[in-house]
Amino acid sequence: MAVLPHPIANRLAKYALENISSAIISSNFNESTNERLLKSFSRRLGYLPQCEEAKIIVNDWLSENGLLYKLYTKGKSKLAWILLNNVAPISTKEALFHIEALAKQPEFCTRKNKQFTEITRLIRSIAYEEQYFDTCAKLLCQFTLSEDKTENYNSIRNILKSLFQLYLSGTHATKEQRLNVINNLIASDTENSIELAFELLDSSLEAWHFSSHHSFDFGANPRDFGYRPKTNQDVEDWYKLFIEYTAELIASDSQVSSFAKKILSKNLRSLWRISCLRDVIEKTCVEISKSGMWSDGFEAIHSILRFDCSSSNEDNIQRLKSISELLSPNCILDDIDMYVLAEPWKFYDLEEMDDNGKVIERGYKKGHEYSIELGTQLANRPPKELDDILFKLLSHPEISSNLFAFGKGHAEGIKNNSETLTRVIGALENLPEKERNFDFLCGQIYYLSTHNIALTNHFLDSLLIHPTLKQHFIRVQLSYPINAESTARIIQALQENTCPVRDYYDLASGRRHEQIPDEKLCEILDLIWHKDGGQRVAIDILSMRFHGLKQNLHYIVSDLLKEKTASLLASFEYSEEKGPSGGSDYSLTKIANVCFSAGTNEEYALTVLEVIKAKILNHIIGRYDFPEFMTTVIQLHPILALEVFIGKSTETESQIKNAIKGRFDKKASPFSKVDIESTLDWCKSNGINSYPVLASIITPYQSDEKSIKWTPLAIELLNTCPEPVKVLDEYLASFSPSGWTGSRAKILESRLPLFQPLIGSTNEEISAWGIAKKVQWKAYIASEYEREAERNTERNERFEW
Secondary structure: OOOOOHHHHHHHHHHHHHHOOHHHHHHHOOOOOOHHHHHHHHHHHOOOOOOHHHHHHHHHHHOOOOHHHHHHHOOOHHHHHHHHHHHHHHOHHHHHHHHHHHOOOOOOOOOOOOOHHHHHHHHHHHOOOHHHHHHHHHHHHHHHHOOOOOOOOOOHHHHHHHOOOOOOOOOOOOHHHHHHHHHHHHHOOOHHHHHHHHHHHHHHHOOOOOOOOOOOOEOEOOOOOOOOOOOHHHHHHHHHHHHHHHHHHHHOOOOOHHHHHHHHHHHHHHHHOOHHHHHHHHHHHHHHHOOOOOHHHHHHHHHHHHHOOOOOOHHHHHHHHHHHHHHOOOOHHHHHHHHHOOOOOOOHHHOEEOOOOOEEEOHHHHHHHHHHHHHHHHHOOOHHHHHHHHHHHHOOOOOOOOHHHHHHHHHHHOOOHHHHHHHHHHHHHOOOHHHOOOHHHHHHHHHHHHHOHHHHHHHHHHHOOOOOOHHHHHHHHOOOOOOHHHHHHHHHHHHOOOOOHHHHHHHOOOOHHHHOOHHHHHHHHHHHHOOOOHHHHHHHHHHHHOOOOOOOOOOOOOHHHHHHHHHHHHOOOOOOOOOOOOOOHHHHHHHHHHHOHHHOOHHHHHHHHHHHHHHHHOOOOOOOOOHHHHHHHHHHOHHHHHHHHOOOOOOOOHHHHHHHHOOOOOOOOHHHHOOHHHHHHHHHHHOOOHHHHHHHHOOOEEEOOOOEEEOHHHHHHHHHOOOHHHHHHHHHHOOOOOOOOOOHHHHHHHOHHHHHHHHOOOOHHHHHHHHHHHHHHHHHHHHHHHHHHHHHHHHHOOOOO
16 A cells, blocks of 8 residues: 555545454554554554544544553653654644643653654644644743753754744744733743743744744645735734834833843844834834933844845935934943944944945944043043943953953043052952953053053052952953063963963964964963863964964974974874864864974874874774874874884774775875885885785775776885785775765776776786676676665655655
8 A cells, every 4th residue: 555646545544444343453553563564554544634433543542541652651652652643633632632641741841851853843733723822832832941042953942933933834823822922931930931932022023034944744634834914914913913012021121121122123124124014113113212222223223224225215214314313322321332332243323335335434343443432431531430330341241342442442541540450350359250251451451561561560460369360360461462471471370270271272362372482382382281171272272373384484483392292292182073182183284284294203293193093993083083184194204104003914903994094075095195105115125914904094096076097006006016916905995985975886886997907907917806806896786786776665665754
């Protein structure tokens, strides 16, 4: 029946159910029945929504002592959920009751439930019906609230949010039903529930991009993509409901007001494009403006003016400008909120344009400059005004702000910087550790470093020994270019374990390290390296130190730093690249190209190779770890690599082969790119067994989309070896891919041209091998094509997927 067209198969199945007693069916389809047969039977039942006999069977399965409960008790939950997914389309109400009953169990509505993906997708499908939506939304909210926001794989949160968008929601629930879910979450007055409510509100206000990767199928039931507005009035009614609700939350002046403002401002630009909504948007903005400036709304209005008004009439442009005026800053404190504490990459209101609409100066640059000016202005106002906002400045949660520039401007305008620094330190002492923001202070120190270096040094010396703030020393120290005094303090901080080692990552960024002499950098790197987690930090610093050396003609890496770097690589804790002590393959490669260049630091290179080999043999690193780094070290020290990975052995360990040439990235083995002459000389001096062993770890061919041919090393190795057949046998082992996409048989077939040069060889032994192996290889290809055809047939004819 599985190979029959569905209309015929469904008709036959319905006829069979009508003519076979339920007792016979129950005795043949129970908890002891073959799983594949149960899946196939349940799948067919799901395509018979009009068959009363099928509904009776499914309802019996869903009963208190039915088949599904028996499967649960036997530990076959996965099979039970496959069956429920298959049969839910013909007994939807009973299936939902079944899920509700199970939801009372502890941890059922969490990601700890191994079947959470199947369960939540089924609930979404059931939510299609208006009458089931409330229950389904409640269940999905329970699942979602147990999920961490960072758990994006098979995200339940995304499933729930999809039910609240205007298009492609997969449900015919009314807008009032959806709003009621949001309102109930906010009324619960818990942080997670409120956060989820605003995510759903955001989805409801989405007016720009609509997409869905969820399935809209549900057995044989006819379905569309969910509710779809039929008229412009329907669209207006939808958004008006959610905009007015958001406005109510904003007007409530409760803890949710700021969340509501952010959600509305985020969607303001897309909502304005719907002309019938402009009146309600304007009315909402006017009401919000009565309580003061709305910075996010102000920026959203200016983004509309900047990007969406090229074809607008003058009335609409003036309307937007009037709204903007209402929402604009009214005093210096508003300006600070708008331009200092906001995200700095917008500020479209500050952009300068020419007559053709081309930007002369970007808003974010002017915002930076204006933040400096605001700092200077505040410095010339009564000190109490700084005191009023100091805690706000020093506890601002966002990193990407103009606080640094503001601090710089304030230091420039203030007369007594020493007194201000004392007040700042006092305020920071009184803030909880997690709330401290040092950007304002760093801006002050940046300015003072060029205008009062004595005060700067005195302040940083005292910060270095401050009992509660010293752990932040390195961040403040690196706010201006490093000099001799700075270097000495950094070394002291490392010696005294003053700051967390992760904070020294900042040495790698912004070219801060460039002012540190190689000799002092070696000392700093050594101190960092021996701290817990310090290896990754040191690797990052060295990577940036050696970045762009070809373009930097003023800096030549000293032999001292090269040797220190090589010694660090020799003691590096090589592990899986993504592990806690793993480093970036790109960074390590860049470093190796400097410290092992021209065959230097052989002793440390030998240690690196030996360590890597030991880690490979102990299964600590494998084929995906440090491929470019390994290639670089091998090519810079090929003879050392041959001694380490081959030596006097007669066979290479399988782990070594996999790590060197078994990667799926289709790159050639690093030994394929070494100098041919020196490599063959090494084989000659090392003994007859070296030839086949080397052949086993090189990639003997190179190919592109049109052709495939032997590499020069493979040809020379074959021509010079005393036993060519052994070498050819190793080459042949490379023909079969260890990983592939598409047809494996086609890949095997693409290797056939490699046999022809061997068959035409003047060496009779090589020619005979080529003739015999080509015949065997063709037979191998034919068997592989046959196996693929059988596999495809079996897969395509299975019904229970």
